Amino acid sequence: MPAPPAPAHAPAAPKATTAPAPAVSSPKSTVLGKSVKIVGNVSSDEAVYIGGELEGTLVLQGNLTVGPDSKIKANIKARDVEVFGSVRGNIEAEDRISLRPGASLTGDIKTAGIIIDDGAYFKGGIDICRTDQQQGASRAASASAGDRR
Numbered sequence: 001m002p003a004p005p006a007p008a009h010a011p012a013a014p015k016a017t018t019a020p021a022p023a024v025s026s027p028k029s030t031v032l033g034k035s036v037k038i039v040g041n042v043s044s045d046e047a048v049y050i051g052g053e054l055e056g057t058l059v060l061q062g063n064l065t066v067g068p069d070s071k072i073k074a075n076i077k078a079r080d081v082e083v084f085g086s087v088r089g090n091i092e093a094e095d096r097i098s099l100r101p102g103a104s105l106t107g108d109i110k111t112a113g114i115i116i117d118d119g120a121y122f123k124g125g126i127d128i129c130r131t132d133q134q135q136g137a138s139r140a141a142s143a144s145a146g147d148r149r
Contacts, residue, residue, distance in 0.1 A: 034069055
């Protein structure tokens with residue numbers, strides 16, 4: 001008896017969100033590997049990927065990615081923050097904070113947008129604030145509404 005024909009293609013498995021590989025192709029990015037431990041105040045104009053440990057404060061003009069094995073005890077300020085690991089401290093992001101599966105954040109956040117994926121842990125307060133673009137659009141809408149009176 002012949003075997004049943006194989007399906008033309010197997011169904012695709014659902015994609016899991018995983019931590020991106022550290023971006024080193026850009027000259028404006030910094031990668032702190034798994035073996036790096038920093039205690040103190042860190043500031044940078046570049047995007048930063050943290051794979052190790054940080055304790056203190058972190059102020060960035062660029063984006064921050066917290067790797068899946070990272071342990072951070074710090075107050076953070078950056079443009080965009082994506083967390084795959086553990087953060088204890090407050091985060092302020094101009095654009096967005098993303099908590100990915102396996103992420104743990106204990107602290108308050110202040111941002112224009114937030115994404116909390118299934119499997120992420122968050123304990124703290126959320127303050128959603130408008131970006132400069134949203135404030136400008138709101139003012140323009142208010143001004144044009146006032147013109148229609």
